[in-house]
Amino acid sequence: MNAKAERPALRRPREKHAEAAAPLRKPRADGQRNRERLMESAKAAFADLGAEVSLDEIARRAGVGIGTLYRHFPTRGAIVEAVYRREVQQLAGSATRLLASLAPGEALHEWMRLFVDYVATKKVIAPALGSIGGGASQLYASSGAQITDAMRLLVDRAGAIGAIRPDVDSNDLLRALVGFTYGVASPDWQASALRLIDILMDGLRPPRPIRAP
Template sequence: MTERRLRADARDNRERLLEVAAAAFAREGTQTSLKAIARAAGVGIGTLYRRFPTREALVEAVYRNEVDRLCAAAPELLGQCPPAGALRAWMERFVDFMAAKEGMADTLRAVLLSEVDRLHTRDRLRQAIGTLLDAGAAAGAVRADLAPNDVLLALGGITMIAGAEQQRKLASRLIDLLLGGVLTSVHSGPR
């Protein structure tokens, strides 16, 4: 769906709604109160429904926005940190993304994701991690023989094992283990 250009205040409202809804869905699932989301975003329920006419439309928009943010983070992180640090930071964001997605899983399965959507999302995520791996390999920080899909699958496994919020520290420890196999020996020392 292409959205017409929004006024700055309408765009800000939309972004706040998406941010608040993402946090609420991750915390409470998609059955959380839409009135509470609107209130937390500082807008009226009418504003929420004008932007997202159904709960499913809001879930879909949140999901797509989170995928966009995660994919855009790869080059942004490379501009802020060395490649090994950017890769680790992106992996942490990926785990957070997957935890948020878990809160939306039932609704996403029911209304959103066709096989084409899932493949497109995976391709975008592979491209993002590929950007980080390529930059790391060029800098000598990451092994050059890695396939982005393999690293993405390993990250997916971490999120399955440590998906619950109380397991977040475990996810970080598992990311450290994964990085032990991804980084070159020169860059795999203590962080």
């Protein structure tokens, strides 16, 4: 409700000649670290206490002062959005990470499980995102693309080696996933989604081995 339109010119250190130049120092390590810890704590706090947690609580969990939180995230919307972006990036990024350490079929299966976690977070903070200034739809568009791409990558790889039927459309699969998770609001929805994912994966396997071992 506050007219917080002004960002009040943070600091004015005595400047000799602040010319247009690139700051040469590299960013301080503690700053980066605290930023990361804040997002981590915020995610946990959202999950535990809902999207309305006090910012004090988030700072406390992160072990930093409230001033530090505000320096990194000047508005509540900023931290909510940052957490969401980070979730999306972690989910999308995990596709390649999983492909590096697992067989493509297993990577796909595991990624789908991660998707359920992602939706759990999103369910909590989406309302908060919604009441932020209207930029939410753009945010969703970009995140949707990242997730679509990750899904396609996994499906392509799994299809290429015959771990799943070759005619599976990654968009169909994504829609199925969304359906599993967005359905009812029962407290059991996560377990249910995970069971459905297992069943879906069974169904995705090719009817017969590509060739006998």
